[in-house]
Amino acid sequence: MPWVRFDDQFSVHRKVTGLSDAAFRLHVSAIFWCARNLTDGVVPEEDLEDVCARVRSPKRFVAEMVRRGAWHEIGTECDSEDCPAHPDNAVTNGVTDGWVIHDYLEFQPSKARVIREREENAARQKKWREQQKRKRQNRNAVTNGVSNTASNSAPSRPGPVPSRRDGGSVGGHVQEISQSARAREATRWITDRYRLTDQEAGQVIAVIEARAAKPITAWVPYLERMADQGHLADIVAAVMATAPPTDEPGPADHEPAEPPEPPPHRDRTPAPPPPPQLAPPNPDAYERGPALARQLMAERRRARAQAVQNGTEP
The missing domain is CATH 1.20.5 (Single alpha-helices involved in coiled-coils or other helix-helix interfaces)
Structure with a gap:
């Protein structure tokens, strides 16, 4: 739908200012009607009643507008090139009875332009x-494409999250402490199962690490499998056979030692203890390992039973 344009001098123009109220309403309504129906300013007589329903008997006001020069009867020529009544415009489109609005094409677009x-x-x-x-x-x-690529590709492995407890990146230090804790857990497991000292258990762990094809991360399950297969008893027997004799009293001949004082509190976690020094292995001990282990275990049981009878068991 095109816009209807009015000049700011429209209401005071000589041809408009002298119109009556009803004629002025009919004139403005006719401009809107022509723009809406794309008639290039032509108002057929048969459509005059539909131009403005508020004006009764509009034909008697048309004569007033024709007399003022605001409208022309069809067939009347006008010298203005912007008037539909100009001979060069020829916009009546076969309408013989009706009127045209003077200089309509000066301010309003033509049908062809719209x-x-x-x-x-x-x-x-x-x-x-x-x-x-x-x-x-x-x-x-x-x-x-990006979604399919992301879903089909393997997820990236996240890197280790460093701890900021010491104010820096200590990922390797935390891993070292974790390995030390697993080694201590394995030492306790061996001492509880075979009643060895911490030094003897450390030697057993060192032998197992030397024989292992790759680093051991889960010590306790690994030791349980070796014990079920009988390999752990052989290593324990070999370590016991190669251990140097000591004059220290056994567990049944000495009083329980006082618990050590706890180390002073420090912000940094202490470094793990150094690995125990192993005695040079005896090749003969590995050959007679199982029998020697059973013999040592039997002697320990007899010594313990004798201590119980004498009342000297701690």
């Missing part, structure tokens, strides 16, 4: 919609 602008706007909007459609298709294609 249709041309509508077609241009429609083509421009169609082109814009097609561009937006292609952009959405390309964007969806890129999004689907």
Whole structure:
């Protein structure tokens, strides 16, 4: 729908200011009606009643506007090139009975111009919609490609999160402490199962580490499997056979030692203890390991039973 334009001098123009109220209303309504119906300022007589329903008997006010020069009867020529009544315009479109609005084409667009602008706007909007459609298709294609690539690719392995307890990156230090804790747990497990000292258990762990094909991370399950297969008893027997004799009293001949004082509190976790020094292995001990282990275990049981009978068991 086109816009209707009025000059700011419209209401005080000589041809308009002398109109009556009803004629002025009919004149303005006729301009809107012509723009809405694309008649190029032509008002057919048969449509006059529909131009303005508020004006009764509009034909008697048309004579007033024709007399003032605001309207022309069809067939009357006008010298103004912007008037539909000019001979070069020929906008009556076969209408023989009716009127034309003077200088209508000076301020209002013609029918041909309105249709041309509508077609241009429609083509421009169609082109814009097609561009937006292609952009959405390309964007969806890129999004689907990235989603498929991300879902099909293997997830990246996150790196270790460093601890900030010491004010820096201490990931390696934390791993070292964890390995030391597992080694201590393995030492306690061996001492409880075979009643060895911490030094003897450390030697057993050192032998196991030397024989292992790769670093051991889960010590207790690894030791349980070796014990079920009988390999752990052989290593314990070999370590006991190669251990140097000591004059220290056994567990049944000495009083329980006082618990050591706890170390002073420090912000940093202490470094793990150094690995125990192993005695040079005896090749003969590995050959007679199982029998020697059973013999040592039997002697320990007899010594313990004798201590119980004598009442000297701690």
